[in-house]
Amino acid sequence: MTGKNGLWIDIEFCTGCMACEAACRQELDLGPTEYGIKVFEQLLNDGQTFNYVPIPTDRCNLCATRVHEEGKRPACVHHCMAQVMEYGPLESLIEHMKRRPRSVIWSPVSRSSQRPYHDLEQFEFLEE
Amino acid sequence: MNARDASPVKIVRSTTWSAGPGCHGGCGVELHVRDGKLVKIEGIADHPYNRGTLCPRALALREYVNAPDRLQHPMIRTGARGTDTWRKASWDEALDLIEHRLKAVKDQHGAESTLFVQGTGRDVGGWLVMLAYNYGSPNWMQSLPGNSCYHPRLLAMKIAMGDYVVPDSSQFTNQRYDDPEWRVPECYVVWGQNSVATCNDGLHGHWIVHALKRGSKLVVIDPNYNWLASRATIWLPIRPGTDGALALGMLNVIINEGLYDKAFVDKWTVGFDELRERVQQYPLDKVAKITWLPAEKIAAAARLYAKGQPSALQWGVPVDFAPEGLTVALAINALWSITGNVEKPGGMVVARPAFGVTSYPMSQGAISKMYGEVMPKEQLAKRIGIDIYPIARDLHWRAQPDAVIDQIFSGTPYPVKAAFIAGTNFVVGAQDPRRWRKAFESLEFNVVVDLFMTPTVMALADVVLPSSSFAERDGVRAWWSPLTAQNTAVRVGECRSDAEICFELARRLNPGFRYRTLDDMYRFFLEPSGISLEEIREKGWIFPPKDSAATPYARHERGLLRADGKPGFDTASGKIELDATRMKDWGYDSLPAYTEPSFSPVSTPELAREYPLILNTGSRSIAFFHSEMRNIPSLRAMNPEPLVQIHPETARRFGIENNDWVWIENQQGRIKMRARYALVHPRIVLTQHSWFYPERIREDKDFGAYEANGNELIPGGLHSKTGFGGAQVKSLLCRIRKVEENA
Numbered sequence: 023m024t025g026k027n028g029l030w031i032d033i034e035f036c037t038g039c040m041a042c043e044a045a046c047r048q049e050l051d052l053g054p055t056e057y058g059i060k061v062f063e064q065l066l067n068d069g070q071t072f073n074y075v076p077i078p079t080d081r082c083n084l085c086a087t088r089v090h091e092e093g094k095r096p097a098c099v100h101h102c103m104a105q106v107m108e109y110g111p112l113e114s115l116i117e118h119m120k121r122r123p124r125s126v127i128w129s130p131v132s133r134s135s136q137r138p139y140h141d142l143e144q145f146e147f148l149e150e
Numbered sequence: 151m152n153a154r155d156a157s158p159v160k161i162v163r164s165t166t167w168s169a170g171p172g173c174h175g176g177c178g179v180e181l182h183v184r185d186g187k188l189v190k191i192e193g194i195a196d197h198p199y200n201r202g203t204l205c206p207r208a209l210a211l212r213e214y215v216n217a218p219d220r221l222q223h224p225m226i227r228t229g230a231r232g233t234d235t236w237r238k239a240s241w242d243e244a245l246d247l248i249e250h251r252l253k254a255v256k257d258q259h260g261a262e263s264t265l266f267v268q269g270t271g272r273d274v275g276g277w278l279v280m281l282a283y284n285y286g287s288p289n290w291m292q293s294l295p296g297n298s299c300y301h302p303r304l305l306a307m308k309i310a311m312g313d314y315v316v317p318d319s320s321q322f323t324n325q326r327y328d329d330p331e332w333r334v335p336e337c338y339v340v341w342g343q344n345s346v347a348t349c350n351d352g353l354h355g356h357w358i359v360h361a362l363k364r365g366s367k368l369v370v371i372d373p374n375y376n377w378l379a380s381r382a383t384i385w386l387p388i389r390p391g392t393d394g395a396l397a398l399g400m401l402n403v404i405i406n407e408g409l410y411d412k413a414f415v416d417k418w419t420v421g422f423d424e425l426r427e428r429v430q431q432y433p434l435d436k437v438a439k440i441t442w443l444p445a446e447k448i449a450a451a452a453r454l455y456a457k458g459q460p461s462a463l464q465w466g467v468p469v470d471f472a473p474e475g476l477t478v479a480l481a482i483n484a485l486w487s488i489t490g491n492v493e494k495p496g497g498m499v500v501a502r503p504a505f506g507v508t509s510y511p512m513s514q515g516a517i518s519k520m521y522g523e524v525m526p527k528e529q530l531a532k533r534i535g536i537d538i539y540p541i542a543r544d545l546h547w548r549a550q551p552d553a554v555i556d557q558i559f560s561g562t563p564y565p566v567k568a569a570f571i572a573g574t575n576f577v578v579g580a581q582d583p584r585r586w587r588k589a590f591e592s593l594e595f596n597v598v599v600d601l602f603m604t605p606t607v608m609a610l611a612d613v614v615l616p617s618s619s620f621a622e623r624d625g626v627r628a629w630w631s632p633l634t635a636q637n638t639a640v641r642v643g644e645c646r647s648d649a650e651i652c653f654e655l656a657r658r659l660n661p662g663f664r665y666r667t668l669d670d671m672y673r674f675f676l677e678p679s680g681i682s683l684e685e686i687r688e689k690g691w692i693f694p695p696k697d698s699a700a701t702p703y704a705r706h707e708r709g710l711l712r713a714d715g716k717p718g719f720d721t722a723s724g725k726i727e728l729d730a731t732r733m734k735d736w737g738y739d740s741l742p743a744y745t746e747p748s749f750s751p752v753s754t755p756e757l758a759r760e761y762p763l764i765l766n767t768g769s770r771s772i773a774f775f776h777s778e779m780r781n782i783p784s785l786r787a788m789n790p791e792p793l794v795q796i797h798p799e800t801a802r803r804f805g806i807e808n809n810d811w812v813w814i815e816n817q818q819g820r821i822k823m824r825a826r827y828a829l830v831h832p833r834i835v836l837t838q839h840s841w842f843y844p845e846r847i848r849e850d851k852d853f854g855a856y857e858a859n860g861n862e863l864i865p866g867g868l869h870s871k872t873g874f875g876g877a878q879v880k881s882l883l884c885r886i887r888k889v890e891e892n893a
């Protein structure tokens with residue numbers, strides 16, 4: 023049911039601290055260079071634009087086990103250093119966005135069960 | 151694995167501090183343990199310090215604790231220092247050897263010939279001083295020129311107002327932001343610190359973001375347009391090292407425009423007229439020239455700060471690193487004092503240990519109370535540096551590091567023979583690191599305590615003892631408030647905590663040692679609180695009552711700051727001394743003044759033609775704490791290579807593009823880093839802090855310690871004349887050029 027819930031992130035106050043990346047990595051038990059959410063930097067030379075925008079990857083399952091079995095908030099939301107993330111039904115997240123327009127709502131759908139992984143190792147022959 | 155099939159998870163609640171995230175800590179955490187192994191860390195949702203949140207370093211704790219490259223048993227060197235030649239030893243054998251060697255040094259040369267060396271404010275600090283005093287050496291020290299990390303700021307506050315203050319983020323009450331007395335600072339000055347990448351002494355960096363969210367207007371003083379600068383009302387891209395001039399310029403505006411708090415100044419300060427006279431030497435046009443900041447922007451910042459009801463100010467280590475760091479700190483101290491922001495909700499509040507528990511001794515008074523009068527006066531008088539630096543003699547309790555290095559080389563007035571080094575990697579982290587390495591290479595015997603193999607272990611250790619992360623140890627702590635507990639969740643290999651190591655050695659080295667177990671000692675620490683060890687362990691944190699000396703506000707009015715119980719501050723006059731009489735007694739200027747950096751376009755114009763850029767070293771990454779964590783894969787992935795931040799226009803002038811490898815060179819040497827475009831002042835480049843390559847420790851003759859290490863470019867001898875401050879790591883000169891292929 024992940025499609026009906028989502029993550030709201032206040033871009034005005036996201037500091038790019040990467041706690042969400044680390045929290046997610048621990049929660050989904052990912053390797054050191056794997057991501058369930060990744061933070062991107064937008065820094066323009068216009069004297070105005072400097073933002074960090076975290077984007078869930080296709081591995082984000084909105085912390086299904088944690089949320090539904092343990093009754094906790096998603097790991098990224100819980101640990102976010104600037105406390106700028108909310109989890110919940112999309113309709114309620116829209117209310118956050120109306121209040122704080124410089125923000126995003128993501129509606130991630132974990133594809134891990136639905137889509138095959140493509141074997142990127144197949145490029146190895148190039149090295150020979 | 152399905153959670154239902156696995157063995158049950160045990161949850162241990164603890165508090166972060168030191169190894170793990172590396173920081174000075176304070177976050178409440180749940181440590182999840184399965185089959186004796188740490189499997190997870192979570193922030194405690196209702197902990198007042200972090201309210202559930204955690205930084206990526208803490209969240210990587212599992213990886214850190216279980217890292218395959220942890221040192222897991224004591225080792226004794228079998229070959230030459232600098233080579234990877236060791237044999238495994240039992241704790242008994244290693245401790246016997248250390249005991250034997252340190253006793254021999256004491257018998258032949260005196261205990262003062264052994265140094266006890268720490269780095270940043272780790273929990274090991276308190277244990278090291280305990281060990282040093284039980285052994286009989288007064289030479290406990292920090293491995294940093296000029297003690298230039300927080301100590302200059304601490305001492306300036308101590309001298310001027312008798313206490314330490316921190317910005318009030320409601321951190322000293324359990325209700326935090328809901329405390330009805332707390333106010334959101336109207337203006338929040340962030341002075342030389344990328345606070346979102348760090349947590350400091352008494353301040354969690356993101357508390358500034360929480361204030362920003364609640365409406366604080368920011369003034370950010372930083373040569374780099376960092377994220378906080380982008381959210382600031384006023385951004386002041388200052389020329390590094392000129393902080394003293396800026397502070398005096400702001401004081402000039404506030405005083406001459408009558409924006410100070412007259413009632414507070416009259417009632418609670420002395421020396422205002424002298425300060426008023428002094429700041430006349432710093433008119434804005436002069437300050438603008440020195441700092442490279444437009445006069446009207448300085449004035450606007452000063453007005454915003456002075457008019458804030460209240461205003462908070464968070465300062466960073468560049469204050470200490472300014473040529474006369476302690477004096478710069480005095481000037482900034484005057485800013486919050488004359489604006490009446492002291493002990494005011496949302497302003498600056500005194501930080502005192504909860505319940506008077508001193509678990510991190512900072513004074514000889516606390517030390518002797520804790521450990522007994524373990525050292526005769528003649529022995530105390532041998533503390534290195536106190537003959538040169540009267541502030542070190544009267545107000546500080548450690549050996550002065552620059553004097554120590556000089557004495558190692560000179561051997562006078564007495565030789566230095568051995569060192570017990572714990573929680574520091576100064577072969578990488580000290581300025582002029584090769585000189586520090588050479589000094590310690592000349593000693594007869596070095597012990598290094600660490601969790602991982604470091605260049606310091608490789609270069610210097612004769613014996614290595616494997617230490618533990620905070621997840622593997624107990625403790626109680628009141629730094630400052632609330633009182634907190636650390637509880638052991640796991641053990642790794644044969645690793646022991648710094649407390650266990652120092653305790654056991656103190657017991658061996660002092661026949662009169664009066665504690666049987668560490669718990670006995672914790673109970674002794676806790677005595678003034680009336681709280682039992684069991685209770686604090688169970689509760690995790692306890693705040694002192696509202697009317698205690700550790701709880702704001704207006705403690706100077708309520709007679710809570712002075713030993714005699716009278717209203718006032720804990721100084722000779724009972725007031726904040728804007729004209730610091732103690733400085734006069736020691737023969738220094740008692741008023742703040744500006745000192746130009748030793749190497750700059752102003753003081754060395756010839757050199758500046760050859761090296762036209764200002765070199766600012768030591769910028770922080772949230773992935774790392776000082777020189778640590780480059781060996782932790784997920785953290786390294788956040789910042790895989792050492793970066794030099796450079797303005798795109800400057801890069802173009804020097805033929806450099808984003809992501810090129812570049813040489814950064816000056817009269818001291820050169821280092822190699824990856825160029826990263828940033829909106830930093832075009833005449834300034836910023837290099838990341840204390841980089842070394844752990845993956846090269848064994849293959850490279852210098853253990854990967856120097857190639858990307860900004861400290862290589864910093865000459866020695868730049869410490870302040872007071873012995874506190876200087877080192878000037880933020881304000882040097884350099885040039886840059888692209889690394890050519892095969893170069």
Ligand code: SF4
Nearest residue numbers: 046058082085096098
């Ligand atoms: S909701 Fe859970 S799975 Fe998704 S990004 Fe956050 S931590 Fe990762």
Ligand code: SF4
Nearest residue numbers: 036037039040042102
């Ligand atoms: S943890 Fe929060 S503040 Fe940090 S990068 Fe992620 S969303 Fe932004």
Ligand code: SF4
Nearest residue numbers: 171173175177205349
């Ligand atoms: S660095 Fe800050 S957030 Fe991280 S563990 Fe330490 S105190 Fe907590």
